[in-house]
Amino acid sequence: MLSVYIDLAIGLVLAFLLLSLLVSGLNEAIVRLLGIRSKFLWAYLRDTLDGGPRKGVSWIPSKIIDVFAKLPFSRHDPRPRHDPDPAPPVVEPMPVDPGAVLAAKASAPPVDMTKRLYERLQEIDHPKGTRTSIADIPPERFSSALLELVAAEEDGVEGLIAKLEAIHSPLAGHLRGVWEGAQRDMGKFRKGVEDWFDGEMQRLSKLYRRYVKWVVFALALTLTLLFSMDSLEYGKTLLRDNAYRAAVAAIAGGGGDGTAELKDSLKDKCAVAGSVEPYSCVTEVFSSPALVKIFDHAMMSVTIPADDAGSPSFTFNATTWWNRLITIGHWPGYLVTVFALLFGASFWWDILRRLTGIRTSRS
Structure with missing residues (x-):
């Protein structure tokens, strides 16, 4: 159970790190350009x-x-x-x-x-x-x-x-x-x-x-709203995703009977009417973790096909994005995201390094 919360922390820190790098990059580009x-x-x-x-x-x-x-x-x-x-x-x-x-x-x-x-x-x-x-x-x-x-x-x-x-x-x-x-x-x-x-x-x-x-505050607020990054909602998604993967790993390893919980999770994730097709759904969910879908609710999303022959497709989600933006329930998560981005990319990289045990070489 502890590993689920560690995965949650790493997922949130990595999301904040990516957005903080984007904020820092835009700020530096503006400063250098002008x-x-x-x-x-x-x-x-x-x-x-x-x-x-x-x-x-x-x-x-x-x-x-x-x-x-x-x-x-x-x-x-x-x-x-x-x-x-x-x-x-x-x-x-x-x-x-x-x-x-x-x-x-x-x-x-x-x-x-x-x-x-x-x-x-x-x-x-x-x-x-x-x-x-x-x-x-x-x-x-x-x-x-x-x-x-x-x-x-x-x-x-x-x-x-x-x-x-x-x-x-x-x-x-x-x-x-x-x-x-x-x-x-x-x-x-x-x-x-x-x-x-x-x-x-x-x-x-x-x-x-x-x-x-x-x-930096203006850029953080703009990017948070542009990508519709609700940290609280994203945290729930990570927990469900990690719990689902842990259940699959437990069943595959013979560590217990988690079939009922797995089926309930499959029904929530796949929403297949009638019966659940475990193999195809497990493959789909494992190939699309919650971290990959972090920007799915942005004004414009990008979908990368599974096969190498296809090309990325862009989807304009203006209606969905605007409905999320005017929903008051998402604003606490937006505020958490903006507040987190103000700490900067170096802060979140240090937290990620501590959680994962990554060592940096120093001269």
């Missing part, structure tokens, strides 16, 4: 290096609809233009005279610090459209790029910070804090920049995941 991860990173860099496009306005959107509706399709792409050439061997100093700017009390000159940073990162870029596709910058690479900008200045770190302050770059305050904390030691300064940038990337990742979880 370049959202790369745009999100460079929006942060625009805010940090150059400030907002207007005073008090951030490049990073503040609402979920802005991230997935405005940011991907906005004409003001925060990413620099892709350059297939390697980084220039000579770094030009920043064309700003901080003394003249501060004395004249003029507005900050149009210096594109984001572009200057990208010039030092071109080697890790790869062609994908007209804009850069860099979506991740290692802290060590960021600190190296920053030190290259520092080396171009006559006064080193102090000169770069002074020019950043003159153009009102938000990066100036961060660098001054790191420089003072490193006690003006270049080695400690580089390590401090790496730690600071690593902390900023962790904070940015948490913010990004906060936005993405709403997209």
Whole structure:
């Protein structure tokens, strides 16, 4: 009896794993197609290096609809233009005279610090459209790029910070804090920049995941309703299927007289009027387990013929699917499915690995 419930757990976990993989695949496809991860990173860099496009306005959107509706399709792409050439061997100093700017009390000159940073990162870029596709910058690479900008200045770190302050770059305050904390030691300064940038990337990742979880929820809900995946109903189907197979195995092995229970199960499954044809029904049921029929109630189902000569057939089940969708009794199962998919494919793979004893090799 225990094996029946273990089979039930494995069947449900495998169903959740398949749907979670589909949700993750769709989410990743949307993110890559629209370049959202790369745009999100460079929006942060625009805010940090150059400030907002207007005073008090951030490049990073503040609402979920802005991230997935405005940011991907906005004409003001925060990413620099892709350059297939390697980084220039000579770094030009920043064309700003901080003394003249501060004395004249003029507005900050149009210096594109984001572009200057990208010039030092071109080697890790790869062609994908007209804009850069860099979506991740290692802290060590960021600190190296920053030190290259520092080396171009006559006064080193102090000169770069002074020019950043003159153009009102938000990066100036961060660098001054790191420089003072490193006690003006270049080695400690580089390590401090790496730690600071690593902390900023962790904070940015948490913010990004906060936005993405709403997209995952929307995809999970859409797929659950599209496939009409009622977890509670599917669990009952698995239990009946496993109990039926256990009865057949018991009779075949001579482990007891389960003919009455088997006939009742055959009648429920085959629905043959008059008498039950055991051999043909057993063959049919064993060739179509409950796990194979997980998507039978979807809007469009696929039937694969038993013989190799036939081709798969597609059936449009709009009427049946809609009747299940508007039936209140199925909604608790839908909600269980959506809630389960929010845990992600990695969670359900770990549960499946624990239940089946699958070992994964680790380097």
